[in-house]
Amino acid sequence: MHDPRVLLDPATEAVRKLARRGYVLDVAALESLLAARNSAIQKGDALRAEGKKIAAAVKGASAEERPALVARAKELKAEAAAQDEAQQAAEVQLNELLLGIPNLPLDELPDGSTDADAELVRVWGDKPEFDFAPRDHVDIGEALGIIDLTRGVKLSGPRFSVLRGQGAKLHRALGQFFLACAEEHGYTEVAVPTLVTPTTMTGTGQLPKFAEDLFKTGVGDRELYLIPTAEVPVTNLHAKETLPLEDLPLAYTALTQCFRSEAGSYGRDTRGLIRQHEFAKVELVRFADPAKSREELEVLLSHAEDVIRRLGLHHRVVKLAAGDIGFSAQITYDIEVWLPGQQAYREIASASDFGTFQARRAGIRTKAKDGTRGFAATLNSSGLPLGRTLVAILEQNQQADGSVRVPDALIPYTGFAEIKPE
């Protein structure tokens, strides 16, 4: 959420910046709602101030004076209540408008609104060469007996899957490996709920706009959402808290299940493990001094890149176009891993700087030594998703005989160096 004053300040260039992502800012509506709210506050405050003075005077007033004072106090109270109503009405509309305005993309982002418009930052490693026709992870995994899509569908419907034997073990090893990397990079591991309140979802920006992307549960009168990413509970860890500025940056990591309805992606990636309703992911979250968030993003990105490099997976890093970044982000890098089975680079991690956008919604404040207050910057990156990484390993490390080589870094975690048919 934005500070409406900052948004209205011409120096912010909010209209131009939001236009880059296809959002038309209604300046007039914003101005009039803000003015209506502030004027109601001022009038209400003045009425209350007078009311307080009269109340204090009642005590010392004579019996003759008293009735008139009490009557006046009652009048003022009613008038103040009317202003309160006006204020609330304006505030509700103002908030509704503000909650729907996306973050401002940084000027350094390339123009455009699709992944094709992204700017190539760097490429790591070489495309693996095969002296046979590389298969995709479904063919490889089903032949090895480690991926069972049919039974996943039997249990839960489309976009669910079952991993088996060495596949399940490799998956679990990835989680352990990613967490170990994160710990090495200085992140504190947290185990958090995967079921959260609407308020928590609003703090990071999933609600109110993207309810259709989420799985929702209801028991009695309680309404809880399944998290689409650990970003949600981990970022909200410090919601409604004030963090000493000198304690920043704070770095957290969590391994959680993630749940996404994938509404609007019908027919896309229907094959295999690429797009599932439920998947596991290690997430990295940083809370930073907003003045330093841009540098922090590079640090965060380097941590995600380090993990995928250790696995020896060929990938590239791109900076997303202004119109392609998420609602709450002001800049996003994607790490795209090469999938020989698709002959394409596919997103495996996304590292974003949200500036103070989420912190304003969630109430994550900072206090400097000199007493200056503000909002924290929040950042996050995948570090990494277990399923898509497993896909990349199967496809990049497949052998002519159908077996798959386990990356050296993972062997201590899997206990085997090779996946072979049972």
Next chain:
RNA sequence: GGAAGCGUGGCAGAGCGGCCGAAUGCACUCGCCUUGAAAGCGAGCAGUGGGAAACCACUCGGGGGUUCGAAUCCCUCCGCUUCCGCCA
């Protein structure tokens, strides 16, 4: 799920209808003192909103009510603690 009790500033803890945004202690910040530190002394020290500022308003778990006036009285919700029940 049933019963009782409790929720006040970073913490502890007074206050129980106007003198209370709130005593006191601890912690913290700044200054004095000191070779340095501790101790001691002095000052400061909740947040949010409005305002250019002076300053004003709001907040004693949340919401609502009674009253000219509520941290204090009433209702309700939430949370915590203890006892019972159930349970991985």
